[in-house]
Amino acid sequence: MAPGSRIEFVVAPPGPSVKKAQLISRLVDTGPGGDLDPARPLLNIVTKGVGLNLLAPTVGQTPEFALPATAGNYPKLRFEGLDTANPNALRKLYFSSTDTPSGTNFFIVVDDQAPTLFNPHLPPAITTTQGSTEDWIIENRTDEIHSFHIHQIHFLVLEQNGKPVSPSEAQYHDVINIPYWTGTDPYPSIKVRMDFRGPYVGDFVYHCHILEHEDKAMMAIIRVNPKN
Ligand SMILES: [Cu+2]
Structure with a gap:
């Protein structure tokens, strides 16, 4: 994903036996003149019933992302033709x-x-x-x-x-x-x-x-x- 980009995807919530579920960035090869972008966790994923709750990241802490229990309806694309x-x-x-x-x-x-x-x-x-x-x-x-x-x-x-x-x-x-x-x-x-x-x-x-x-x-x- 590029800086500033967004992506939507559907995730099956981790089961109760899962102790730790994370969204992890891969290392990005930015080139010999580029910046250091190592592999690192972006989010801890926890299930909390219905609803969506993205906590603001705190320095030194990985934010939590609570998955909704059901997916909603999605609008049609704007870019017809x-x-x-x-x-x-x-x-x-x-x-x-x-x-x-x-x-x-x-x-x-x-x-x-x-x-x-x-x-x-x-x-x-x-x-x-x-x-x-x-x-x-x-x-x-x-x-x-x-x-x-x-x-x-x-x-x-x-x-x-x-x-x-x-x-x-x-x-x-x-x-x-x-x-x-x-x-x-x-x-x-x-x-x-x-x-x-x-x-x-x-x-x-x-x-x-x-x-x-x-x-x-x-x-x-x-x-x-x-x-x-
Ligand atoms: Cu640039």
Whole structure:
């Protein structure tokens, strides 16, 4: 899971003989330039009858997550027909970084534009129109993992490294990891279908969701003009 992402799943509650049930993060290989993300417990799971109770984590303590005894009804997906839509544009973007004497500069770049640190006074890097769908190929040209995130809308994952994803992986996201570049292979990439058919118009941002990178300006503006 990418930083800032969410997932829904159904779990059979542990039986009474289970002494300890935990949700455990695997180690994440963030790359030679990346952060340390070791395997570690995220939650202790306990059963407490009906209801949902996620206690706020306390430093040094693993929070408890109480499972409801029955699953509720779930709403239908919002993204009807996105998989079969005819995209109005194909764009290529990439993550890059450069080391400077004062630290690393982080960029998210539209392929034919110059790498630019985020500045809210700059014009949008991308302009589109409400009602459209677009396919974006996003590459990682650095030696650490990055997490592509966009505000307001979601996207459907179509391909990873040029290969179509399996139906079970073809999900709607607003944030997704792109693995680091090893230095020899083609750049790791994803292809996603952006959904601008919803109510959102105006300027908003897309950025890396690793907060250090976001805070160091790995971010840009997209403008969605109203249909009329
Ligand atoms: Cu990043």
